[in-house]
Amino acid sequence: YTHTEADINSQSLLEANVSTEVCLTVLDTLSTFIMGFKTQLNSDLGHNSLMKKVFQVHLCFLQIPQSEAALKQVFTSLRTFIFKFPCTFFDGRADMCASLCYEILKCCNSKLSSIRSDAAHLLYFLMKSNFDYTGRKSFVRTHLQVVIAVSQLIADVIGIGSTRFQQSLSIINNCANSDKSIKVGDVRTQTTVKTV
Numbered sequence: 001y002t003h004t005e006a007d008i009n010s011q012s013l014l015e016a017n018v019s020t021e022v023c024l025t026v027l028d029t030l031s032t033f034i035m036g037f038k039t040q041l042n043s044d045l046g047h048n049s050l051m052k053k054v055f056q057v058h059l060c061f062l063q064i065p066q067s068e069a070a071l072k073q074v075f076t077s078l079r080t081f082i083f084k085f086p087c088t089f090f091d092g093r094a095d096m097c098a099s100l101c102y103e104i105l106k107c108c109n110s111k112l113s114s115i116r117s118d119a120a121h122l123l124y125f126l127m128k129s130n131f132d133y134t135g136r137k138s139f140v141r142t143h144l145q146v147v148i149a150v151s152q153l154i155a156d157v158i159g160i161g162s163t164r165f166q167q168s169l170s171i172i173n174n175c176a177n178s179d180k181s182i183k184v185g186d187v188r189t190q191t192t193v194k195t196v
Helices: 005-036 038-046 049-063 068-084 086-090 095-107 113-133 140-155 163-178 180-195
Strands: none
Touching: 005 038, 005 049, 005 068, 038 049, 038 086, 049 068, 049 095, 068 086, 068 113, 086 095, 086 113, 086 140, 095 113, 095 140, 113 140, 113 163
16 A cells, blocks of 8 residues: 555644644643742742753754744743743843743744744843843843854854844844834933933
8 A cells, every 4th residue: 555645745734733732732731830830930040950841841842843833832932931930031040041042043044934023023022021120221141142142053054144034133123123112211211311
């Protein structure tokens, strides 16, 4: 019995759907786990073995090829994760922030425009969260880790000099230019300096 092209396509589609469902199930389970163990995850500024395991599961979804639908949910889950545990990324050791920046930047070079867009928006959210965490003073932690990650990607010959990567950077730039809260914050800072 030889498999026809239709059989192979059908099998591939089935495997892709199962893979996506597994990803979504794991993300749902993680979300429930995080709600139940938030105190333990927050201990030592989030630099503990439990947090590392939860973070690694999130990160593996960016490291292993996923469907477009699955990755969209992974980005949403990571956004929530950053929001709930900012100290993990912006205080103490920088290893988690570094790993996340590297994987997001790899996604910024994806062949799929929707993945590039979601990755660029997530990276902007990480920078903005860092800025808010410091009391709107700076986002040095994320900025430094992005610079290091870009250098590492160049060394790993990922090909980030492409038009795709440039488009992702443009999206991040557009996010910053259209973010009214940042502009308002900048105006307040300038006003405070002038008053002093």
